[in-house]
Amino acid sequence: MANETTLTKPAAEEAAAAEHTRSGRFYRPHVDILEQPDELLVMADVPGARGDRIDVKFEDGSLSIHAEVDPRQSDDREYLLREYGVGDFYRTFRVSEAVDAGKISAEYADGVLTLHLPKAEAVRPRKIAVKTE
Amino acid sequence: MSLIPWRTKQREGEPTESSPLVTLRHEVDRLFDAFVREPFSAVDWPFAGLGKWSPTLDIAETDAEVSVRAELPGIDPKDLNVSVSGNQLVISGEKKESTEDCGKDFYHSESRYGTFRRCVTLPAEIDAENVDAQYTNGVLTLHLKKTQPAPTKRIEVKVK
Numbered sequence: 001m002a003n004e005t006t007l008t009k010p011a012a013e014e015a016a017a018a019e020h021t022r023s024g025r026f027y028r029p030h031v032d033i034l035e036q037p038d039e040l041l042v043m044a045d046v047p048g049a050r051g052d053r054i055d056v057k058f059e060d061g062s063l064s065i066h067a068e069v070d071p072r073q074s075d076d077r078e079y080l081l082r083e084y085g086v087g088d089f090y091r092t093f094r095v096s097e098a099v100d101a102g103k104i105s106a107e108y109a110d111g112v113l114t115l116h117l118p119k120a121e122a123v124r125p126r127k128i129a130v131k132t133e
Numbered sequence: 134m135s136l137i138p139w140r141t142k143q144r145e146g147e148p149t150e151s152s153p154l155v156t157l158r159h160e161v162d163r164l165f166d167a168f169v170r171e172p173f174s175a176v177d178w179p180f181a182g183l184g185k186w187s188p189t190l191d192i193a194e195t196d197a198e199v200s201v202r203a204e205l206p207g208i209d210p211k212d213l214n215v216s217v218s219g220n221q222l223v224i225s226g227e228k229k230e231s232t233e234d235c236g237k238d239f240y241h242s243e244s245r246y247g248t249f250r251r252c253v254t255l256p257a258e259i260d261a262e263n264v265d266a267q268y269t270n271g272v273l274t275l276h277l278k279k280t281q282p283a284p285t286k287r288i289e290v291k292v293k
Contacts (some may be wrong), residue, residue, distance in 0.1 A: 030243035045244055047204035047271030072202065077193040080256060083159065084191050084204065111206030111271010 025087035029065070029113075037125055040099065040117040046089045047111035048072065054113060056106050063104070064092040065113065098123045159189070187251040188224065199255050199277045206271035207244070213268065215275060217261045222277070225250040 034041040046054065049067035057064045067089040073079065095101065095117065103118045191202040203224060205213070213226040227248045255277070263278040 031241065032244050033241040035240055040240070043207075043244070045206040045271070047206040049270060051270075073191060073193070077195050077200070079191065079193045080199075081190055081192040081253075083189040084202070110208065110268075111204070 025085065026090040027085075027087050028091050029067070029089040031091070038119055040119070042093070042115040042117065044089070044091065044113045044115070045111060046108075046113050049089065049108075049111070049113075051108040054106075054108060056104075056113075056115065058095070058101050058104060061095055061097075061101075062092050063095050063115070063117075064090070065115075066090045067113065163187075185247065186245045186249045188249055190224075190251065190253065192253065192255075194256060198279060199257065199259065201253075201273075201275040201277065203251075203273045204271060205249075205268075205273050208268075208271075210268045213273065215264070215266050215273075217259050217264055217277065220255045220258050222253045222255055222259070222275075223250065224253075224273070 029044040029046050031042055031044045034043070044065055044067075046065070046067035046069075048069045050070075053068040055064075055066040055068075057066075069088050071086060072084045073082065073086075098120050100118045100120045105116045107114050107116075188203045188205055193200050193202075201222065201224075205226070205228070208226060208228050212229065214224070216223045216225075225248070228244075228246050230246050257279045259277045260280045265276040267274045
């Protein structure tokens with residue numbers, strides 16, 4: 001299944017079926033993407049991940065999120081209901097040049113990873129003062 | 134819903150938990166189980182109410198306790214309610230949009246917001262005074278101590 005997501009223009013474009021070299025099962029976290037005047041906000045649900053084990057990488061115009069999660073189940077008990085599976089969270093985004101990649105920042109609280117993608121100067125909305133004579 | 138021990142068998146090529154098809158299958162399973170068990174009771178209808186959703190759960194049992202795990206990212210613990218009575222457990226709450234103040238110009242939205250509720254019949258009576266609930270990194274973990282059943286007393290039948 002495609003694990004690449006488009007941040008539609010002008011933020012990012014879908015990465016063509018990129019191969020990933022990650023082994024094992026993983027989940028594609030749900031994300032919300034919001035546009036603000038000067039930045040894009042990406043909020044990814046990665047419940048159960050620990051803040052120090054979330055890896056956010058930016059390489060070759062692609063932003064990847066990998067959140068390691070401890071096994072959700074333990075073997076020493078009998079499960080009556082098991083709706084969660086095994087696997088980390090992983091997802092990548094293709095980011096366009098309209099984002100200032102050097103200033104991407106991230107924070108994590110209550111299972112939600114928030115990424116701030118500041119827009120590049122060139123695409124920020126600008127208010128032009130109208131001169132009157 | 135029925136609490137039948139789960140076979141720990143992973144099938145290859147199965148869609149991930151979050152895929153809409155799997156979610157729909159779970160909802161239909163739940164609805165079916167609820168109907169088969171208690172056809173005329175107040176069923177926790179999964180499709181009742183638009184915008185309502187119910188969280189996914191893991192429920193495990195040991196001799197002394199029942200433990201429940203639910204992934205509920207981005208919820209203020211104040212908006213989370215857990216109630217226990219007898220063998221009924223209800224997890225409810227509301228996931229509020231944290232970004233109401235910033236204009237809501239969504240490019241893309243996948244998270245579910247709004248109120249949620251899930252009601253589960255547990256396999257044993259629970260000591261409501263002795264429930265441990267923790268919310269860490271978006272995961273709610275409950276440890277529910279079972280009440281000690283009164284020892285079965287054998288009653289002698291007298292013959293006159």
